[in-house]
Amino acid sequence: MTFSIKSNALLTLTLTISILSCAQNTTEKATPIFKDGEAQIVDAFKDASQWIRHDLWVETEFDTDGDGEPDRMHVSVTRPEQTESEGLKLPIVYVTSPYFAGVAADAPGTMWNVEHELGEIGEERFHPEVQRRGQRPIISNSHIRKWVPRGYIVVHSSSPGTGLSDGAPTIGGANESLAPKTVVDWLCGRAKGYTERNGDKEVKAFWSTGKVGMTGTSYNGTLPLAAATTGVEGLEAIIPIAPNTSYYHYYRSNGLVRSPGGYLGEDIDVLYDFVHSGDEDKREYNNKTVRDTEMKNGMDRETGDYNEFWAGRDYLNQMDGMKAALLMSHGFNDWNVMPEHSYRIYKAAKEKGLPTMIYYHQNGHGGPPPTSMMNKWFTKYLHGIDNGVEKEENKVYIVREYDDRQQPTAYKDYPNPEAEDVTLNLFSGGKNIGGLTLNNVENAGEMFSDDATISGSEHAKASSSKHRLLYVTPKLKEDLHISGVPKVTISLASSKPAANLSVWLVSLPWQEGKEVKITDNIITRGWADPKNHNSLTKEEDLVVGKDYSITFDLQPDDQIIKLGQQIGFMIFSSDKEFTLHPEPGTEIMIHLDKTKLTLPIVGGKAAFKKATE
Template sequence: MTSRLFAALFLVATMGFAQDKTVPVFENGEAQIVEGFSNYKDYIRHDLWVQTTFNTDGDDTLDRVHVSVTRPKQTDTEGLKLPVIYVTSPYFAGVAPDVPGIMWNVEHELGELPTQERAHPEVKRLGERPIISNSHISKWVPRGYIVVHSSSPGTGLSQGSPTVGGPNEALAPKAVIDWLNGRVKGYTTPDGDEEVKAFWSTGKVGMTGTSYNGTLPLAAATTGVEGLEAIIPIAPNTSSYHYYRSNGLVRHPGGYLGEDIDVLYDFIHSGDESKRPYNNKTVRDTEMANGMDRKTGDLNDFWNDRDYLNQMDGMKAALLMSHGFNDWNVMPEHSNRIYQKAKAMGLPTQIYYHQNGHGGPPPMTMMNRWFTRYLHGVENGVENDKQAWIVRENDKRDQPTAYDAYPNPEAKDVTLYLNKGGNQMGMLTTKASKRQKTETLVDDFTISGKDHAQASKSTHRLLYATPTLKQDLHLSGESTISISLSSSKPAANLSVWLVSLPYTDDAKVLTDNIITRGWADPQNYKSLTESEPLKPGQFYDLTFKLQPDDQIIKAGQQIGLIIFSSDKDFTIHPKPGTELTVDLDKTTVTLPVVGGLEALKTATE
């Protein structure tokens, strides 16, 4: 056989072998399901511990993070390297049981604390090695990715302590990404020295997750770690202060009345039982107890250190945010504030908002295109797509409407003025009326916001509404309330709802009635960092934003502004009777109307 013929046969054989290899496939800018990656039984699953740079559990060694890996067999048999979808969580190993007394008692006066101590349930760790979680595997591995999971510090088999937003919760996923890029070491055991290398990783990592699991991708991204190319946070808690406080007010997340940051600490602390006494004393009973300040609700360094907006300067990852406009647990401001900063920084950024509650990822095609572009490097043009994707009322979640940005670029602020009659229904108008004087409401936490909206007459709230809309009206952005009020007591809750009227009891459309909401502490009228007792009878001016929204209010409805004091489902419950008096001449609400004043006039006149 001649050397030329041998070379030709070798080339043909090599080409044939290469064609037989299983590789990712892309169509229309999206990674496709590949048969060779789809046999779950063939997946290689193993776990390890990654070395971190911190020690938070009181021993003399650096903490290690428990990590599990799920990858196609071809990463062994064919030497295939693939990008990674990485999910980290404090929930994977189980959470605290729902026992009586785990929440803070809210039946007390403002500025006080309950006399009885909270219950501190112990979490029993769940799960068996090497599997931490099965989430996201069926979605991404068949499309040519490796899926990696890890437990947050102080949870599961990860060492350290939970801190609920402390530095170690950002540095832990950073360490895992560093390991995936060969920069730090991983080990087969939590205390041994036998190494595990990520030889199958391209080094390109994308992160996603929902709620707390959506917070941690952002936390990792703020470290600026090399290799974290893209993140898709879904309903992330981006600031513990914005989660547990609102404009100086102690305000609980919807559905979790009495929860605070120390409650969440107890809820997730599933780590090594022998380390819990140290962790409890150091983190919960010292740092949190001294920093959370349930008496005043003031903003301080403890809360600022747990706000990822303050830590974004080094962030490089492409950002696709997802949130629900009717998420009253992790409220929609959490995503909007990060999206706005990322956009201002010039990062590749998109936001997806739907009209439902907590959770809800973007459509699969959006996520697929995002990760395909930034992890596989396929030039699919996603960075040139529209920046905002809003699911319109009654549309399917996978059929959002595209806009150039959020808020809608055509939205303009329109200021509305209050006209007397709020104990029944005063009017909201575009022109101020002189000498409206004052109107008073009496606090009663036992009355729900829905009851306030449906009452034809009440001394416990003030209600003002626009004329009935003759045409649909599109609101997009953040509404703002500027209010001048006095209180009969040194402290008072202040709650504001913007609703569409009539307020229906139909459960199918109940969320449509609430346009947006907001809460504030009048004691913080000067500053969020310092409150001062109110002098009864003295008027105080304060301005604050309501939650962001994008909603089309239908013709035949009215836009109603409800002002009341204690919010049954969100605030502390002081004894009823506090009087709030509102100066109508110095109180306004500003709405972000698509089309501005002319659109509002057309819809109401």
């Protein structure tokens, strides 16, 4: 009896083990799921408490902090636990930034003083120190809740000279391209990673498929482009959002010293101080070699000219090796990182034959494409799902002025293929309100006096002013669609050897109140230094009273001006929000018969005539 009981128990145990074993063998492993060309949220991946999070240092091939050792970049990883327990390999969404470990506090004197004459540099500014923050192993939590549940691994890294990364911040220098390149190399098994900053125990990305995509906003959107210009294998797609693609275009405009919107007096060395959160022991060396030598000698606030320093920080000059598919995003009313930054790269990438798409909205700085659009882009290029996104006839998605940002309108391209340049002439009355017309008008000239204490919006609202000239179309009888890059040619003479030149294109009457959108007033803007009328690289003093002609682009735009409005072309000198502030009084004569505004209008001259006659 005893034997029989034991035998039955053993049989039961054996059967139980066999059944459990069969059940385990038939349990499906967690894998990404796709529907309608998009990666779906997978139940097995969405529990954040089960994610594996760890950090490491990837060793580069450069030394920018002068310690004689290759700089190592601090990297953190967030991945589903199945990459450990089930051997699952997944593609990577990678985000890198100089901001993750904190930035300098806003303090008086950190910006350059703009209250001085043109051609001067102003008084020395205050250099703040960054108090580094953050704890291992987490560098950032950005993007993890969007992408990890959809079957991606999210990787973050701190830029050179920030956080726990070695090196020096260079604000667009070569190491800011090579650092993320090396992280991609590590993700693809071509570079070495270590568990500690100075250790020798290696870490391998055994969970990586070797397919990497990058994204981010502003500076974090610049760095995906920087990495892509290296041509690194494995970086399949990038989604830069409001990226700064040229530090010259960010801090200068057509030879003019110009601040980014909202940061009057900022320059490249200010941004260096703002992000320099790296090793305190390395900061003195970094400051001396980068900020106080390379930047001081190259940034040239005296003239604002384009030079080798700025050319080396312009990613348009570095695109020959770029292979990654490109989805751009930008706001047409971003007066910080202005819309030309994305347009110039989108245009170049398209000319290279790269898979390219762009999303524009009508708001200010930042603003990603709809998640569905990003999802399809990464699904195609990182997971390899043939969803046809690269074959879409429409390459451009623009949020119309009063639409939801998740509901953009599709267009074949940007500028709108149906847009044609229409050249408008000026006729007198600009101190009050002059006219804009298709007809050639014989006019002499009109003069205004510079006064940087008056804002651009005050100029636009004034029915009469001696400090600006304003020329407007008739009231529109129907909507008028502008799409592309407006241009101006201005013929002028100055009472001084140097002058600011500012242009606003506005929609009038000027709207006020809480419900007013930015597109209700400002169409686009532009700034230039008349001393650079012949060359961006070499200015020449203006001869007092001598006539000069300068042609330059305004910022790209795509806007529908509503019927009942008037398009206003406003010319003035110092822009209180963007330029240096010389003493008031510089007088500028504008020769109306040689001054033109060219607008890219959908439907061309016929559409303009229909809307205005």
